[in-house]
Amino acid sequence: MKKINVGIIGTGFIGAAHIEAIRRLGFVDVIALAENNQQLAEQKAKELNIPLAYDCVDKLLANPDIQVVHNCTPNHLHFAINKKVILAGKHVFSEKPLCLTSQEADELTSLAEQQGVTTAVGFVYRNFAMVQQAADMVRDQQIGRVFAVNGHYLQDWMLLETDYNWRVDPKVGGKSRTVADIGSHWCDTVQFVTGKKIKEVFADMSIVYSTRKASKQVESFVTVNADSSYELKPVETEDYASVLVRFEDGSKGSFTVSQVSAGHKNDLTFDISGSEKSLHWEQETPQYLKIGYRQQANQILCDDPSLVNPAVRAYNHFPGGHIEGWPDAFKNMMLAFYAFIAEGKDPQQDTAKFAMFKDGAQIVHIVDTIIESAQQGKWISVK
CATH class of the missing domain: 3.30.360.10 (Dihydrodipicolinate Reductase; domain 2)
Known part of the structure; x- marks a missing residue:
């Protein structure tokens, strides 16, 4: 099975939990992370043994080798980052809440459907x-x-x-x-x-x-x-x-x-x-x-x-x-999400075993x- 390459945005408590669960799957590689400055990004990349470190979201999204992005930032950043990831044509796993308002939530759901990307929210x-x-x-x-x-x-x-x-x-x-x-x-x-x-x-x-x-x-x-x-x-x-x-x-x-x-x-x-x-x-x-x-x-x-x-x-x-x-439930969530992607399933047609953006x-x-x-x-x- 060809490995899926992942980028992580935000490497606090929940970001590290995402990385640990992803690495337990065996067919997914975390190849990059983004933080809000280069010094912090490089420090976190060294601690977490991740090859690439970026000081902004746009640089991470510009990497063509990344197919999936995890948004593990504080709540107020979720909407803007989720929207950027979708528009970049990459699959996205967002921590909850999906965003801060119902209007933003409806916009993200509609946009994800238009772009045909697979989405998930961290309801573990x-x-x-x-x-x-x-x-x-x-x-x-x-x-x-x-x-x-x-x-x-x-x-x-x-x-x-x-x-x-x-x-x-x-x-x-x-x-x-x-x-x-x-x-x-x-x-x-x-x-x-x-x-x-x-x-x-x-x-x-x-x-x-x-x-x-x-x-x-x-x-x-x-x-x-x-x-x-x-x-x-x-x-x-x-x-x-x-x-x-x-x-x-x-x-x-x-x-x-x-x-x-x-x-x-x-x-x-x-x-x-x-x-x-x-x-x-x-x-x-x-x-x-x-x-x-x-x-x-x-x-x-x-x-x-x-x-x-x-x-x-x-x-x-x-x-x-x-x-x-809890870590095992987290792994189960990641396994369901990445198996869905690896099997080429259609997020508009196929039933997902994980919480999607619409959820x-x-x-x-x-x-x-x-x-x-x-x-x-x-x-x-x-x-």
Whole structure:
């Protein structure tokens, strides 16, 4: 198989995760990266063992050997860079959010269709084996009619008043933080599992700190020295939100998102209530899917490839008991994306196993609707 050559734009936490997952595939090479200055680009290229380093996006896109570009930059840069990559005729994998507004999302989706490029958005949680198992059980009607979906996504990395980074600034992170950053993952995951789109929302949002003490260190997921000097920064984006949802078939649901819940590191959960069984999954113990029954003992299914549904086995790469977690789900996502490209599939005709720009755009619409609902205090339909 001829190798696919890739360029990475942005090499922070998530960019490095992309590179690590890509390299596990075996048939994809990361040959270039771009940063916002040449010194940083060369430093990162040396650290990550990448041959070519560019100080701007345009130089990377001008390289004819690059077929795919990964956009791993901060949120406010996503739209402009995604648009440039599409217009350059290269396939593009964008970190979420796809962009910051519904209008931008629709433009990118339309442009990608016109150019015929394959697109993807980094909604990783649908790529866990036991999330795939839940989705396959729902599709196969093994749990009966789904009538309710509930869950949460809780973190604590913004709990302290001294916690601050670029995501808090709406000019960089966008007008929503917690809902857009982690609520988007919950929405994509449950829509994938149920096969149903969210059509109406009723939301309530809150800001825990009206100002935060910001130090010069603003990188995500980095502990800040308590003795540092601070600058007070106003906070306009939510720390916490509760959302009621209605799906397209009339079924109901709710979810809570928080970045200020002590002890919750990356706590995404969902409960799917069916007329015959229920399904419960937790990201922090991803190898297990709890199957609930009314008239018999509940079951805990582990991600043993010999026990899961046949359609799910490709998402397990090791025998049962060998824990496969977030990096492995990330690899599954990259494998689905690059196999689609390698097999020459048509993004307009063929079904993708990963989230495409059209899926990312729909999530942007949901986030915008949640913001509007919280502002107006009423049910709002997703446009």
